[in-house]
Amino acid sequence: MASTDKPQILFLCLEHRDYFDSSYSTLFNILIQVAHVQRAKTATAAISAITSTAFKAIIIADEGLTNHDPASRQVLAKVKTYIENGGLAIAGLHFPNFSGMIKFNLFFKGFGLPWKMGDWLRTTFQLNSSATLPESTELASLPRPYSMKVHHIKHARPQEKILVPVPGAMTQSNVFAPEPVDQEQAAVVGARFDLALTLGVGVQDGELFEAAANHGVIAVGGTNKPTLISWVATVVGWTLGGGHGLMTGHYSIGADNILQATTVTPTGSTLTADAFQNQDFFWPIRRSGTFGAVADLTLKAYPNPSVVLCGLDFTARNTTTKMQCGYCTIKERHDSEALAYAGSLFMHDASVENATAAMRPLRQLLGRYNGTSEAAATDGRFRFDRFANLTAMLSSYETVGTVNGITAFRLLTKQTLQDETKRGLLARTLQEVGPQTVAQTNGLPNPSISGTMTLSLQRVSNALSLRTGRT
Structure with missing residues (x-):
């Protein structure tokens, strides 16, 4: 491995002891061959290193972060942000x-973990095959069953236990007689942290976006910021139906962003379903179905990105038919006098220059069809430092049956877009199911079409790929 390719590893040694290096010389000799190793012995050095370097791993080598002085608290806050x-x-x-x-115990409680210090003894351990391991971990590099003396950890959840006692493990001592080892304890444990938000069934898009913004994150929600009297579905209902936004x-x-759900079963019992427990309930919840009533959902959250906004305006000329205009620009029924489309495209964590370059091929494409339409694609002239600043501007529709708009695109297959017959069928379908020029008189709101446009050359490993194969 070339030196420029070596990962960066930081040792936090805020309570450094002179014999530390000699105690772990074998470990250091191995690490310096495959990584750039830094060491921080003071809070100032630690904060500087974490702020300026993208570390592959941070090794908390002593009890320094358990101290309650202000400097140690600042380093701990940096480490938490790094983990998040x-x-x-x-x-x-x-x-x-x-x-x-x-x-x-208090240290791990601060991370929301139930881990407690357990027994101190020697026994033989093996890898837990069902453990959740860090990404890119090579199983072949992990040790086979071997003996070691270690502080055990108790109260870890099944998927968090990485090295566990072998079946029938006994204590190993030159002084005391062998005794059975507590199989519920583990020598090495680990947990994967996801930013997350838990919400009840009545929470709506605007409330979700506002609560997330108050904590510096975002979560996937719908395309409206409804009022309390809105007809728009709640976030939970929207999510359980798939949820394009x-x-x-x-x-x-x-x-795909559901991490956990609390469900009331038909028998009246309450259970928690996620990837590690009650999986038979969790699978249908993430695939638009459930075996009970969902009481709340825990959703993934993400650091609030910046966003660059670009514009797209399209108006058909008077001599242009609906089909000539195109299948994806339908905003009114075929008897409408006007045919227009206006929308926005945005890029996450992108510069204005990148957004401008991305829009260039679209402007060139629209220019080739200026005989049938007037179109304009604007560059990234608007930049929001936080995505929450954009969601705060979303529309709020009420229960009057006059809603008439297309807020985004539905996922379309490449074959549908390229085949002339399928394009025509798609156009007619959108005309029938989309917004109507005249509102319905049966008390139902005017239909709307909402979703998002997703572009990718790679197969996506999520629920979308199960339906479309490629997005």
């Missing part, structure tokens, strides 16, 4: 030896 953004942190080496049981192109559909 997908970073890997490992607490070990001198950490369990010098933290003490109370500080050890403004953020789908970047973070997938709503159903």
